[in-house]
Amino acid sequence: MSENSYIHGYSERESERLADQAETLTGLLHHDTHYPAGSRVLEAGCGIGAQTGILARNSPGALITSIDISAESLKRAEEKIRKEGITGVTFRQGDIFRLPFEPASFDHIFVCFVLEHLAEPRRALEQLRLLLKEGGTLTVIEGDHGSAFFYPENEDAHRAVNCLVTLQRRTGGNGLIGRELYTLVSSAGYRDVHVSPRMVYVDDSHPALVEGFTKLTFTAMVEGVGPEVLRDGLMSREEWERGIAALHRTAEPGGVFCYTFFKATAHR
Amino acid sequence: MSENSYIHGYSERESERLADQAETLTGLLHHDTHYPAGSRVLEAGCGIGAQTGILARNSPGALITSIDISAESLKRAEEKIRKEGITGVTFRQGDIFRLPFEPASFDHIFVCFVLEHLAEPRRALEQLRLLLKEGGTLTVIEGDHGSAFFYPENEDAHRAVNCLVTLQRRTGGNGLIGRELYTLVSSAGYRDVHVSPRMVYVDDSHPALVEGFTKLTFTAMVEGVGPEVLRDGLMSREEWERGIAALHRTAEPGGVFCYTFFKATAHR
Numbered sequence: 001m002s003e004n005s006y007i008h009g010y011s012e013r014e015s016e017r018l019a020d021q022a023e024t025l026t027g028l029l030h031h032d033t034h035y036p037a038g039s040r041v042l043e044a045g046c047g048i049g050a051q052t053g054i055l056a057r058n059s060p061g062a063l064i065t066s067i068d069i070s071a072e073s074l075k076r077a078e079e080k081i082r083k084e085g086i087t088g089v090t091f092r093q094g095d096i097f098r099l100p101f102e103p104a105s106f107d108h109i110f111v112c113f114v115l116e117h118l119a120e121p122r123r124a125l126e127q128l129r130l131l132l133k134e135g136g137t138l139t140v141i142e143g144d145h146g147s148a149f150f151y152p153e154n155e156d157a158h159r160a161v162n163c164l165v166t167l168q169r170r171t172g173g174n175g176l177i178g179r180e181l182y183t184l185v186s187s188a189g190y191r192d193v194h195v196s197p198r199m200v201y202v203d204d205s206h207p208a209l210v211e212g213f214t215k216l217t218f219t220a221m222v223e224g225v226g227p228e229v230l231r232d233g234l235m236s237r238e239e240w241e242r243g244i245a246a247l248h249r250t251a252e253p254g255g256v257f258c259y260t261f262f263k264a265t266a267h268r
Numbered sequence: 269m270s271e272n273s274y275i276h277g278y279s280e281r282e283s284e285r286l287a288d289q290a291e292t293l294t295g296l297l298h299h300d301t302h303y304p305a306g307s308r309v310l311e312a313g314c315g316i317g318a319q320t321g322i323l324a325r326n327s328p329g330a331l332i333t334s335i336d337i338s339a340e341s342l343k344r345a346e347e348k349i350r351k352e353g354i355t356g357v358t359f360r361q362g363d364i365f366r367l368p369f370e371p372a373s374f375d376h377i378f379v380c381f382v383l384e385h386l387a388e389p390r391r392a393l394e395q396l397r398l399l400l401k402e403g404g405t406l407t408v409i410e411g412d413h414g415s416a417f418f419y420p421e422n423e424d425a426h427r428a429v430n431c432l433v434t435l436q437r438r439t440g441g442n443g444l445i446g447r448e449l450y451t452l453v454s455s456a457g458y459r460d461v462h463v464s465p466r467m468v469y470v471d472d473s474h475p476a477l478v479e480g481f482t483k484l485t486f487t488a489m490v491e492g493v494g495p496e497v498l499r500d501g502l503m504s505r506e507e508w509e510r511g512i513a514a515l516h517r518t519a520e521p522g523g524v525f526c527y528t529f530f531k532a533t534a535h536r
Contacts, residue, residue: 144417146417146421147417147526149412149414149415149447150447151444151447151448151451153414153444153447176419176421179417179418179419179421179524179526180419180524182471182472182473182524183419183471183522183523183524186522187522193473194473195469195471195473196469197467197469197526199465199467199528201463201464201465203450203451203463204450205450205461205462205463254451254454254455255451256447256448256450256451258415258447258465258528260467260526
């Protein structure tokens with residue numbers, strides 16, 4: 001993946017989206033990831049550090065190395081972590097396919113919202129496996145845009161979501177990767193593969209999720225690709241606007257929104 | 269709902285399907301439903317008793333009354349329960365909209381896989397509410413066929429699943445009712461409404477679920493409406509067969525299947 005092909009772009013709004021997402025979903029996705037003090041942990045693809053702080057806070061004393069291909073993202077991740085008062089995280093620029101580490105350098109590898117953007121996710125997992133010591137663990141978290149459903153039901157909204165998948169596919173990524181994690185991690189040579197779905201279920205008894213997930217995370221993400229959808233004629237402006245309006249309705253009283261993340265764990 | 273409009277029919281294979289489904293999903297759906305000894309429980313729409321035994325075993329000493337509109341189903345439910353050696357369940361024939369009970373006759377009401385078949389699910393919930401004592405609880409469990417997704421992804425398979433929703437809609441039912449439970453139960457006048465999604469996630473590390481859920485429950489249910497789909501021309505025979513074959517592939521090694529049930533609890 002080249003920096004420029006990152007589908008969600010690098011705008012301010014996108015940064016806020018990633019921060020909101022990390023905040024709201026922390027418990028659901030990360031509550032069961034704890035690495036022992038002194039263990040060597042690689043965070044492969046840390047981006048702007050949306051997960052790095054969570055990782056570090058959940059594993060005090062772990063020796064975390066966070067890498068990303070983008071120098072710009074890394075800089076912001078470092079700033080974010082410094083502001084949060086977290087120490088013990090080392091940042092290094094690097095390509096996930098050519099990482100500058102000796103084989104078996106790490107006890108644990110953590111990969112979150114990264115594989116969806118890669119044309120060769122399996123090869124990435126194979127490369128990472130070489131960096132794990134025998135018996136070390138891999139943890140992968142990915143979303144799946146095809147898992148989204150909602151009330152009120154709306155066909156244009158589904159089409160709008162599907163545009164995200166189509167655009168991501170064009171840059172070599174896979175917006176439906178969550179459901180594939182078991183197969184992908186297994187085929188990359190890991191053992192004891194275990195996948196658990198993590199559904200975000202949002203009705204109006206959960207106002208923080210309505211705001212933090214349905215609106216600021218998911219709908220904002222779909223809205224973010226509007227210019228490309230219209231530029232490429234994937235939907236007409238009218239259809240697109242109906243779809244986006246329908247997504248917003250799922251965040252109104254009586255609306256419901258469901259989305260599933262998948263978390264895989266495995267051993268080398 | 270008249271007896272004849274029950275979309276899944278009353279064949280032997282259908283009975284087996286319901287039994288397999290109940291067996292496989294017991295833990296996921298029912299582990300957190302326990303009624304105190306001596307409490308009066310109404311199971312509204314027990315069908316052939318697929319859930320009745322589970323209910324009774326989870327709540328020893330509860331006084332369970334199970335009703336259904338179909339005399340034939342009731343007879344089989346009674347036989348099933350007797351064979352299982354369960355006592356303390358009273359069976360009565362009755363229409364959910366005109367039940368022969370005094371107001372506030374029950375401490376708890378349990379409704380499982382019933383509302384999806386009713387043209388007026390909200391009115392059913394309103395009627396049931398009158399039978400609950402003040403502070404009594406309602407528990408509702410429903411599926412949602414639009415929640416199904418799988419790997420490998422296949423468009424014909426999605427269309428085949430959608431035929432189930434279309435056919436159910438024609439008989440006044442709603443195969444997408446799971447996602448609506450929060451709104452439905454709230455609007456029927458209940459309070460403290462809480463909905464939790466229960467996803468069945470099946471990869472080939474769960475062979476019992478591959479067999480018991482992906483094949484014998486879900487795919488069998490879709491296959492069961494094949495004659496109507498072809499009769500009504502909802503899909504061509506070729507498309508239908510491709511869709512069914514694709515559903516079977518999700519149960520082969522490397523395949524993944526996801527489906528979400530919803531469980532609502534509330535108080536009168």
